[in-house]
Amino acid sequence: xxxxxxxxxxxxxxxxxxxxxxxxxxxxxxxxxLIWLVFWIAxxxxxxxxxxxxxxxxxxxxxxxxxxxIYISLxxxxxxxxxxxxxxRIIEQQITGIVRKISLDEDKKNHKT
Amino acid sequence: MxxxxxxxxxxxxxxxxAVLTELSQYPYHILVVDDGSTDTTADxxxxxxxxxxxxxxxxxxxxxxxxxxxxxxxxxxVDIIVHFDADGQMLASEIEAMIGLITKGKADITLGxxxxxxxxxxxFFKEYFILKPARxxxxxxxxxxxxxxHSGWRAFTRDVAEKFQIKQDRMAHNTEIVxxxxxxxxxxxxxxxxxxxxxxxxxxxxxxxIVKDLILSKFV
Numbered sequence: 308x309x310x311x312x313x314x315x316x317x318x319x320x321x322x323x324x325x326x327x328x329x330x331x332x333x334x335x336x337x338x339x340x341l342i343w344l345v346f347w348i349a350x351x352x353x354x355x356x357x358x359x360x361x362x363x364x365x366x367x368x369x370x371x372x373x374x375x376x377i378y379i380s381l382x383x384x385x386x387x388x389x390x391x392x393x394x395x396r397i398i399e400q401q402i403t404g405i406v407r408k409i410s411l412d413e414d415k416k417n418h419k420t
Numbered sequence: 421m422x423x424x425x426x427x428x429x430x431x432x433x434x435x436x437x438a439v440l441t442e443l444s445q446y447p448y449h450i451l452v453v454d455d456g457s458t459d460t461t462a463d464x465x466x467x468x469x470x471x472x473x474x475x476x477x478x479x480x481x482x483x484x485x486x487x488x489x490x491x492x493x494x495x496x497x498v499d500i501i502v503h504f505d506a507d508g509q510m511l512a513s514e515i516e517a518m519i520g521l522i523t524k525g526k527a528d529i530t531l532g533x534x535x536x537x538x539x540x541x542x543x544f545f546k547e548y549f550i551l552k553p554a555r556x557x558x559x560x561x562x563x564x565x566x567x568x569x570h571s572g573w574r575a576f577t578r579d580v581a582e583k584f585q586i587k588q589d590r591m592a593h594n595t596e597i598v599x600x601x602x603x604x605x606x607x608x609x610x611x612x613x614x615x616x617x618x619x620x621x622x623x624x625x626x627x628x629x630i631v632k633d634l635i636l637s638k639f640v
Contacts, residue, residue, distance in 0.1 A: 393639050402480070406478060406480050407476070407488045411488065413474075
């Protein structure tokens, strides 16, 4: 095993352990946990057997295995940026809803007194 | 007929006093929505006993403040709502023209247009690089070709405020309202108005942010 493989696997073990802690405290759903687990297991597989990615690369018509990994990573990153932007917007709308309710309720209270 | 002028204000201590003084000469009800100002805006508003004040505890943006104003006005039993800026860009004397067609029952909503009259001193750059492209953006997102939909000047009936909610917290609410005209088949009319420019307002970055908000609204 070369050094980069060891480092990456230690990193993945750390990430998965954090994920497990979050599952235990119910900060992530079981489904989310499983999706991430499968993802990290697949990543470990490719780190241990880099040739595996070459098969996928050939099947997809991409030249090198490393390129496939980068392409898939980019797609995932873009998806997550989009997902987070949408979530953020929903949260902003919810905050506005709360602020509006408080301000209108305050107004009602002031009216009565 | 109860007419309420809604003024969203965020850190407008330099302008709000003059705007309220001018508006006070007219028989309209005035409602200021203080959008989480950190300056003395709210204190200045309180010195006008006839003016009603509603306060956001934190800043949520102009669209959010206008929607809060709409809801407060509905509770007060409003018949016609007018949206008015706190920065002194609009003339209180033109409110009459904005609500005329609505009081006569000939329109559900009126939009102030800076391009129907030649009175506004729109800076060249703002006209050709921001406002004209904005028309195109509006048309793309709403299907309505207006001469000017970003003046922020509008008046509408109680019915309109009940039908539709402003969901765009920031500046994209202008386009959202135009979209509502199309969706609810509202009878609308553009009214020539004057807008006095004392400073630049939103630049190109502001415009791009509106486009981003509009694109996102297709997903949320």
